[in-house]
């Protein structure tokens with residue numbers, strides 16, 4: 045199955061390109077026609093992070109003629125363990141620019157378009173329109189549903205991947221696929237999980253090399269679609285477990301209940317992204333790290349509870365905090381350990397988990413409990429920059 049606009053290759057390969065791509069050209073299934081299709085192709089990669097990094101490197105090396113890079117973020121030191129398109133000297137640089145520079149080094153024949161924006165409902169259709177194929181390497185549900193819906197509205201195929209700790213998933217979604225067998229992300233995941241239920245890699249971690257395993261499968265699928273060879277993961281979900289070293293594919297079926305996608309919506313609201321945090325802040329239940337510091341210095345009687353996991357507590361902690369992981373608060377198991385006669389102040393890594401735990405405490409009657417906006421990362425930034433961050 046090939047993408048329609050690429051079936052008639054136009055531009056010829058130059059002498060330099062023939063030399064560069066010779067190991068592709070001698071595979072009969074790829075050949076000159078396949079390589080020309082790659083050269084004609086315009087592929088957009090959303091997110092130049094864990095998955096986007098290896099994906100962009102291999103798409104560029106393979107000779108995809110035009111690559112678009114969407115990312116609004118800058119390179120952080122904690123990215124370098126897996127985001128191999130960026131290097132030490134790129135720390136602090138916009139990820140899209142750093143990716144462009146690495147691509148130029150790997151394959152100067154590739155044209156790179158930068159989209160240094162937060163992909164949202166206002167800009168997604170305009171950005172996607174110019175591309176034949178999209179790769180979604182993002183890490184949050186709001187963007188995943190957005191990418192899906194924009195691709196459905198424009199009739200474009202996309203390759204989706206996700207990673208967590210030692211496990212990864214890949215599939216190809218193309219609602220309008222020839223033959224009427226198309227599916228979209230909502231057939232697999234009709235609803236986003238409740239906020240906080242599925243930890244991100246920033247919360248739960250990820251084996252760096254898993255990004256290469258999953259990112260390279262995403263590129264394999266992209267190349268298959270662009271050149272029209274093989275059997276794409278359309279209607280199938282691939283699940284990879286690095287610890288067992290197993291790959292399984294699971295059939296996905298069209299969800300008859302899946303609503304027809306007619307427009308882009310507010311994906312943050314759909315995924316509940318801002319609700320708990322914003323509600324707590326609006327209700328005056330958030331204190332800043334400096335306010336926490338003042339409470340400590342003033343000798344206020346309160347209990348500072350860190351709701352992260354024990355291994356995170358090992359890395360860095362706010363002095364005076366006790367560890368009670370979020371799940372023990374959400375399940376109610378920890379309530380008996382909490383004092384009734386003093387205020388409880390919660391914190392986590394960046395504020396999301398503590399906002400969730402705070403809502404549970406308020407429901408359970410700990411009405412004067414508050415949480416620290418921005419968590420230990422904000423504490424390290426604003427109160428004690430000597431602390432390590434992760």
Ligand SMILES: Nc1ncnc2c1ncn2[C@@H]1O[C@H](COP(=O)(O)OP(=O)(O)OP(=O)(O)O)[C@@H](O)[C@H]1O
Pocket residue numbers: 090091092093094095114115116117122123139161162163164181182183184187244245246
């Ligand atoms: N809506 C969006 N628009 C543009 N870029 C996005 C959007 N959502 C996510 N991204 C980008 O997708 C990438 C996701 O990759 P990944 O999660 O590996 O990186 P990270 O966010 O730097 O990692 P971590 O969260 O562990 O610090 C990030 O670079 C992020 O900036």
